[in-house]
């Protein structure tokens with residue numbers, strides 16, 4: 001089929017269209033007036049005109065354009081697919097109802113994940129229609145916890161997920177380094193789009209599951225799917241990348257089905273040199289691309305951020321995204337306990353169980369908030385934190401050589417005493433707040449939780465490790481051990497809990513960076529600041545905290561309802577734009593928009609799964 005000829009003929013035959021659109025503040029979705037056959041045909045014309053620009057996509061094979069039984073008869077003829085699809089013409093609502101019925105009948109979450117992955121590759125618009133309209137049901141499938149299992153088994157399930165029509169993203173090995181420009185150019189040609197954003201992992205610390213090597217790819221894919229669902233980034237402009245540089249996971253190296261490179265991970269010098277080559281090629285091909293570093297082992301997470309944060313448009317999700325999202329939940333938790341239990345902000349003592357990229361990122365973010373927004377001195381703010389790693393409380397005189405990122409928070413006021421167990425640390429510190437970022441299941445046992453409850457009228461407990469199998473405690477355990485007084489958020493969502501013998505139900509918070517990175521990233525794409533500064537991230541965090549409605553606040557929620565994610569991401573993105581403009585570092589289109597219209601502008605730039613976008 002002569003693609004550009006057929007597109008041109010088709011475009012000409014349909015003339016121009018207008019497409020009434022409305023932003024639904026409840027679901028955060030753009031909705032359209034019901035699609036008649038003509039409206040669908042007209043909207044498809046827009047899509048084809050768009051694909052004409054790229055010349056790379058045959059619409060009859062594209063999962064964006066060939067929407068199967070949605071196609072009106074005239075379009076089927078124009079696409080040369082008439083007679084190859086059942087005669088019925090359906091609406092997307094019908095297709096969605098059928099898909100939901102099939103998905104709900106799947107016996108395991110992994111099977112649901114596989115179904116969704118296939119759907120995304122075959123009918124991308126239906127996939128995002130489902131995810132957006134049922135985000136509470138599907139986020140745990142395409143993201144944590146199920147994505148963790150999908151990563152662990154990625155090499156086993158890979159052949160049954162992907163379709164030749166849709167590239168997954170890029171798998172880059174060390175051997176590919178001399179040919180990177182060609183590889184990236186090949187992808188660009190194939191995709192026919194310029195990516196706005198890439199999520200890059202090397203699979204070395206996937207959630208709390210450790211080194212999964214190339215099998216970490218679904219994390220990059222899942223994060224980008226949430227960028228689309230959560231913030232309306234065009235899925236065709238997203239680029240998942242896994243740096244398949246090797247793995248130290250012996251299980252995979254000896255697994256006959258493992259699809260990654262079977263070698264040990266390179267030493268630091270080779271790693272940084274390879275990462276540099278990848279980033280150079282990427283930014284040469286796509287000068288404005290936003291880079292999100294994801295799930296690198298902590299040394300490399302800090303190393304890459306330090307090296308690139310002022311050089312390219314980038315951020316590290318585990319350090320900065322997590323820092324911002326957890327600060328936001330804590331701002332709401334601190335407000336709650338101040339109001340209900342008279343605990344002043346400067347009187348908080350925070351124990352971190354875990355001292356990796358996430359814990360240090362969160363501590364830094366809270367510290368910045370205390371200093372900038374509440375006038376604490378650096379020393380006063382730093383003293384709020386007690387950091388624990390696998391050897392106990394991190395102190396200056398513990399006798400071991402501390403990793404660079406732990407040194408700043410090492411305590412020197414322990415008078416020579418060392419504290420190994422969490423029980424001892426809680427007794428010593430008497431914390432108001434306990435944060436788990438250690439990937440240690442059940443580390444917050446009944447004893448620890450009960451002590452928190454004795455010390456505090458309202459203990460703040462955030463077991464944030466992912467996936468569920470790594471959470472430091474469950475919501476139910478925390479409620480039971482604290483006489484239901486706990487102020488709680490977890491990394492992976494726990495179900496609501498009904499207090500026995502009552503009709504009172506409490507909904508736990510989900511302190512997961514999924515509330516932050518979509519809005520932060522989208523704002524950065526629109527504002528294109530010269531770098532993503534600490535001020536931008538702090539502003540994004542406070543915008544998320546303030547996005548709670550009065551009704552959500554009255555129910556004791558720390559984070560907004562997930563069903564409002566698009567609305568919330570728009571608020572966060574607008575705050576990012578505003579800060580970048582205020583600080584005079586915005587270089588993107590936002591500069592030409594009036595400040596009062598940032599919110600509206602952000603919403604108008606969101607992609608929706610409706611045909612024509």
Ligand SMILES: NC(=O)C1=CN([C@@H]2O[C@H](COP(=O)(O)OP(=O)(O)OC[C@H]3O[C@@H](n4cnc5c(N)ncnc54)[C@H](OP(=O)(O)O)[C@@H]3O)[C@@H](O)[C@H]2O)C=CC1
Pocket residue numbers: 205206207208209297298317318322325353354355356357358359388389390391392436437438439440464465466467470490491492511512513514
């Ligand atoms: N909710 C969210 O949005 C996010 C959650 N996370 C989750 O946080 C967890 C940690 O991530 P990250 O910081 O990047 O990982 P790292 O591997 O960088 O850090 C893990 C830390 O936990 C410590 N640790 C391990 N075992 C124990 C133990 N038994 N007792 C005390 N400390 C222990 C390690 O100690 P040592 O230094 O001695 O090895 C290390 O400091 C993961 O489960 C991840 O999924 C991460 C990002 C976002």
Ligand SMILES: CC(=O)C(=O)O
Pocket residue numbers: 144206207208295317318465466491512513514
């Ligand atoms: C949520 C996330 O980024 C993590 O667990 O690593």
Ligand SMILES: [Mg+2]
Pocket residue numbers: 207294295317318
């Ligand atoms: Mg992560």
